[in-house]
Amino acid sequence: MQRPDNSEFPEVYSKYIQLVTTTDLLPIWDSYTHVMAEFFASIDEAKHDYRYAPGKWTIKDVLLHLIDTERGYSYRAIVCVRGDSFTPLYPMDEDLFASNTSTAGRTMADLLEEFKIVRAGMKKIFEYATEQQQMFKGNGVNGAITGRALGYIAIGHALHHKNVIEERYL
Structure with a gap:
């Protein structure tokens, strides 16, 4: 899966795509x-429920946010690679999602298991999609977007949050 060019996604996602250093994503x-x-x-267990400021997410909340977001990216990616240019692809409201979930009672191991499952599911979308299918553009409400761009966005979004945790939580 080759790196998308700027015509394949709205500008708002470029910060995530730039964090991915490889030019061929699927092999890695x-x-x-x-x-x-x-x-x-x-991350030390004592930090799992840490918030660096009032109203901010805990580290476990950040991981659940990644899980939820990647589920959304997976849905958008399958719509794109299947050639559906009609269905509107809305962004998710991360604060709404976060306000309707809880990581209380969930362990880091449990969240990581779910993260890996969601990631594996998204990988399957791309493993058998042809290059042409990866280039189909979906009807993103913020601008057209390709399936392969969503693969890079998913990886870059996770790296972005890793950087935030390293800077503000640890």
């Missing part, structure tokens, strides 16, 4: 997943 999808899983697993 698992290593990006492993890096994220190892990162979260390495």
Whole structure:
């Protein structure tokens, strides 16, 4: 899965795509997943429910946000690779999602298991999609977007949150 060019996604996503340093994402999808899983697993348990400021998410909340967001990216990606240019692809309201969930009672191990499952499901979308299918543009309400762009966005979005945790939580 080759790096998307700027015509394949709205500008708002460029910050995530720029964080992905590889030009061919699919062969190293698992290593990006492993890096994220190892990162979260390495965080001291005493920090799992830490908030760096009032009203901010805990580290477990951030991981659940990644899980929820990647489910949304997966849906958008399948719509794109199946050639559906009609269905509007709305962004999710991350604050709404976060206000309607709780990580209380969930362990980091449980969240990481779910993260890996969601990632594996998204990988399957791309494994058998042809390059042409990866280039189909979906009807993103913020602008047209390709399936392969969504793959890069998913990885970059997770890396963005890893950077935030390293800077503000640890």
